[in-house]
Every structure is written in structure tokens, then in C-alpha cells.
Amino acid sequence: MQIRAAASSALRDLLAGPPVPARLLGSGPYALYLGTDDAVVAVLARDAVRLPCSLTLSTSSAELPLTSLDVRDAVSVGEGAIRWTGRAGPGAVLVARHWAPARVRKGTSIPIDRWRSALSAFDCGVEARLIGGLTVGSCDLAGSLLGRGPGLTPAGDDVLAGFLLGTRALGVPAGPLGRFVAEQAPAATTALSAQLLRHAIRGECVPQVGAALASPGDTSALVALLAVGHTSGTALARGLLRAAEYAAGVGAATTTAATTTAA
Known part of the structure; x- marks a missing residue:
């Protein structure tokens, strides 16, 4: 699964840099939160409150509840994407553009x-x-x-x-x-x-x-x-x-x- 998203410009350096490991901090229908050693990155549905540290999807929480993303332990952030390996295979949220918080x-x-x-x-x-x-x-x-x-x-x-x-x-x-x-x-x-x-x-x-x-x-x-x-x-x-x-x-x-x- 690959999903395109718009990313906060506050995350530009982290997302463009070399891949770093991340851990799942929590998730719900509207949001999925990942933590690296230095930052927190939120993946948000279109109808979530837009946080300055987030990537926003074009889908709503009803169309794609974020709990349905099978994000496991092997998560990385960098090289323009968030990537993970789940039971159904690899997945990724790809940065398509940036927005200013x-x-x-x-x-x-x-x-x-x-x-x-x-x-x-x-x-x-x-x-x-x-x-x-x-x-x-x-x-x-x-x-x-x-x-x-x-x-x-x-x-x-x-x-x-x-x-x-x-x-x-x-x-x-x-x-x-x-x-x-x-x-x-x-x-x-x-x-x-x-x-x-x-x-x-x-x-x-x-x-x-x-x-x-x-x-x-x-x-x-x-x-x-x-x-x-x-x-x-x-x-x-x-x-x-x-x-x-x-x-x-x-x-x-x-x-x-x-x-x-x-x-």
C-alpha cells in the first residue's frame, strides 16, 4: 500500500533526510503518531485537526480510518516517505507536496x-x-x-x-x-x-x-x-x-x- 500525503514544511528536513527508525506512539481513526529520537510525526486524516508536525492525507477518517493501517515495529521516516512492514506486506506514506503550518x-x-x-x-x-x-x-x-x-x-x-x-x-x-x-x-x-x-x-x-x-x-x-x-x-x-x-x-x-x- 502506498498513500500520498501533504507534509508540514516544519518536517521538511526530517522527511528529506536519510531514513531513521520510528516507533508507533498511538493511533485512532483520525491520526497515527510516530516518534523518532528527535521528533514526533503525525499522519492525519483529512478531517483531523491539522497539527504543525503532521502529514495530511486526502482521505477522511470514514474513508480510511488510520487504525486500518497495519503499521508494525519496522517503521522508518526519511527519503520523502514513512515506510513500514505489516502483516499484509510493506506500506508507505509518500510526501507529494508541502504546506506551511x-x-x-x-x-x-x-x-x-x-x-x-x-x-x-x-x-x-x-x-x-x-x-x-x-x-x-x-x-x-x-x-x-x-x-x-x-x-x-x-x-x-x-x-x-x-x-x-x-x-x-x-x-x-x-x-x-x-x-x-x-x-x-x-x-x-x-x-x-x-x-x-x-x-x-x-x-x-x-x-x-x-x-x-x-x-x-x-x-x-x-x-x-x-x-x-x-x-x-x-x-x-x-x-x-x-x-x-x-x-x-x-x-x-x-x-x-x-x-x-x-x-
């Missing part, structure tokens, strides 16, 4: 009161006190969030990803926090979540985050983000909102300091 752009603003109201009915499973304490220097608190919650992308990680994406979009440097997360995530959470956090540090995200930040006053874009996964969309939105609250506080503090100095 969604990215957050600097210069946005989030209507804090409107987002607070919209999120009030949604619970991502992370305590409000932890989310409310996030700052660009709160590495200890970030350590408590890493890996917090079940699943391939724990809610605590999604909150952190949202906060890192939000501070970047709002023009607030998050250097200390970003460095801490990059260093600690591989040992503190799942391989997929650590990969997505690395993307968030670079400003790469799922399209729903990009759309919500591009049109922060558009209720439909926020609703689409909240619909992502079981809690992922809500947790990402909570992190984005916290970034806006933090950015507003930093701006207020800066204005107050400047006024005091001038006086």
Missing part, C-alpha cells in the same frame, strides 16, 4: 472581557489558580503544568502552549519560560505534547489558534477553537486569555512606572 503574528489584541465571558462555561480541567499565576518568569508554576492531565496532549501543556503563543502574538517576550519549557518538556510530558510545545515556542500552531488570534473579535473563530479535541481547544484558549491578561498587566505597570518617573 499556521503561525501567530505579532500585533494582535484579545478582547479580554469578551473572551472571559465566552470561556466562563468551559472547563479544561486545570485549576484557575495555576492558569492565573502564569507569567513569563513563572518556571516553577510551568513545571506544575507540564504533563498535567491525561491523554497525548495533557491540558496543562495546552494551557502553556496557548500562553506561549499568546505572548508571542501580543509582543511580550517569553524567553525564560520558553527556554524552561523547551528544556523540561521532553522528560515531563508525552512525546507528542513536547513536540507541540516546541512548535508553540516558534509560533507554530493549529489553524484554529491562528484564526482566533487573527480575528479575536470573531465569536465563530473562538467557538471553532473551543471545539478542538476534548479539552485541548479550551485549554489553548485559556492560555491565550491568560497571555492577554498578563500583557495588559505589563502594559499597565509600564505606564505607571513611566508616569511616576516623569513626575
Whole structure:
């Protein structure tokens, strides 16, 4: 079996390089996740949420459930393909073209009161006190969030990803926090979540985050983000909102300091 796919440009070097071994991390109708020593690669059905570390197929999860791919232990990634050997013989997902992952752009603003109201009915499973304490220097608190919650992308990680994406979009440097997360995530959470956090540090995200930040006053874009996964969309939105609250506080503090100095 050979299937053609479109690959994220973030995976270009890995996919074009020499073959490296990979292991199966998990699979479902919408997605199949593979891990190498340095990265996670997702193979996604057309109707899955497009991750920045993925190859997307032209088929839907109904047309070709990803659980039907007989991927076994002998998997390799490289030379323009993902290849494996299954009970029915060899299989491959071939890279036919590339696409650019969604990215957050600097210069946005989030209507804090409107987002607070919209999120009030949604619970991502992370305590409000932890989310409310996030700052660009709160590495200890970030350590408590890493890996917090079940699943391939724990809610605590999604909150952190949202906060890192939000501070970047709002023009607030998050250097200390970003460095801490990059260093600690591989040992503190799942391989997929650590990969997505690395993307968030670079400003790469799922399209729903990009759309919500591009049109922060558009209720439909926020609703689409909240619909992502079981809690992922809500947790990402909570992190984005916290970034806006933090950015507003930093701006207020800066204005107050400047006024005091001038006086």
C-alpha cells in the first residue's frame, strides 16, 4: 500500500533526510503518531485537526480510518516517505507536496472581557489558580503544568502552549519560560505534547489558534477553537486569555512606572 500525503514544511528536513527508525506512539481513526529520537510525526486524516508536525492525507477518517493501517515495529521516516512492514506486506506514506503550518503574528489584541465571558462555561480541567499565576518568569508554576492531565496532549501543556503563543502574538517576550519549557518538556510530558510545545515556542500552531488570534473579535473563530479535541481547544484558549491578561498587566505597570518617573 502506498498513500500520498501533504507534509508540514516544519518536517521538511526530517522527511528529506536519510531514513531513521520510528516507533508507533498511538493511533485512532483520525491520526497515527510516530516518534523518532528527535521528533514526533503525525499522519492525519483529512478531517483531523491539522497539527504543525503532521502529514495530511486526502482521505477522511470514514474513508480510511488510520487504525486500518497495519503499521508494525519496522517503521522508518526519511527519503520523502514513512515506510513500514505489516502483516499484509510493506506500506508507505509518500510526501507529494508541502504546506506551511499556521503561525501567530505579532500585533494582535484579545478582547479580554469578551473572551472571559465566552470561556466562563468551559472547563479544561486545570485549576484557575495555576492558569492565573502564569507569567513569563513563572518556571516553577510551568513545571506544575507540564504533563498535567491525561491523554497525548495533557491540558496543562495546552494551557502553556496557548500562553506561549499568546505572548508571542501580543509582543511580550517569553524567553525564560520558553527556554524552561523547551528544556523540561521532553522528560515531563508525552512525546507528542513536547513536540507541540516546541512548535508553540516558534509560533507554530493549529489553524484554529491562528484564526482566533487573527480575528479575536470573531465569536465563530473562538467557538471553532473551543471545539478542538476534548479539552485541548479550551485549554489553548485559556492560555491565550491568560497571555492577554498578563500583557495588559505589563502594559499597565509600564505606564505607571513611566508616569511616576516623569513626575
